[in-house]
Amino acid sequence: MEHLRIFLAGDSSVTSRPLSMAPMTGWGQVLQVFVQDAEVVNAARAGASSRSFAERGRLDWILENIAPGDLLLVSFGLIDMKPGDGRFTVPFGDYQWYLRKYVLGARERGAHPVLVTSHERRVFDDHGNIRRPLGLYPAAMRELAAAMSVPLVDLNEWSVNWWRQAGAEGTKQLFLYMEPGENPNYPEGIADNTHLRGHGAVECARFVAGELSLRGVLAPHYFRNLDAAVPETAIEFLDDDVFERLTKSRVAGRPVPDAMSGALL
Template structure:
């Protein structure tokens, strides 16, 4: 399992990339766990904050769900305004689409209104938007039901020691898919002038999946524990937009 933020440094140079993403987080649960507070405690003027949620926000019944044009937008607003209050630059990135095809090979769009809600809020707040969702829909359609298995976490039994029985995950990416998404995001950052061109590299290079590195488990656990801020969770008015 590989996130596009994890591999973004392959395409950006001369700046520190801090991947603060946490698997299984929604825009709500990330805030309520104090992880946005940690970001806002450490962010500096001139920094760029990439904000991407939606894949988990749509899951009901576990304390992570948000309504697209309700509390989803409310929480996204906290990321954008919090960054701006500290002199940083928020950027919304719509979530990549899930791998979802019907029996005839037609791609479905289970994320529904979440990308639209993010686009609407970006426009109303004048926040830069990178539309990874729309790009991914075109890319997944091009690859088709079989080709997208090379982008998502689809493994045969015995193919990887972490999944001895195999896995068919249509939400999370593997290295190839993460690289393609990160390349698109970096290219859009360059095109939109979020950083000047000298900060980008490898935008046309094919980087092998084997180049992806992972933290040791104990280091990962330590960082996860440390990245919780001391500010009170901002959930009191979660229904407001």
């Protein structure tokens, strides 16, 4: 059996985090917990949009290294909505155009693309109702997935339902909310409505893996722990210098990292 790899292209909601940013965790950082007999290569980059990830050579790096039978999971939207710095895209315009590049690039190399809508931000109104600041980006991805017959994992819709059930206070246990002095990495405390901590990232990764299994994207033997409790202590963080080196290497023209590096970043 050939060695299967699952490449991840995405933004800060997907990327792995260094030890200095713990417990901030991307769901791609813990996807390996739910996968076996396959290597997760997390090439997602904080601050990336579908446009900037492609234009700065990170998609090319994936396409240089991906092989027939591999998967490419693509998840953008949180940064695409931000103006400036060459990152903004229009949902039913260049956002779909860039997503098409990922899909066609994977297919041209015999790999299998999967589109994953971004989890929603934690935004509630004064009455405790969940807001949906991602707007039309998830809908645009759904439309493209249907038009191109690409498997879709609708993490956005699933997360909205979870955030709604947890409520304004309960979701603080899922996102990076900390009091001053609670964690040395955030001595002044933090109230982050975009980035997840361990439990939130684990459950998002579990949902993604579960959908890949349910939809038959990969055979059942590739998955594990789908119904098991996963403690936050199981989450691995790279040393900052290793993280920095691997992050900088994930551009076109660089060699494939070793298996351990690929699985963790």
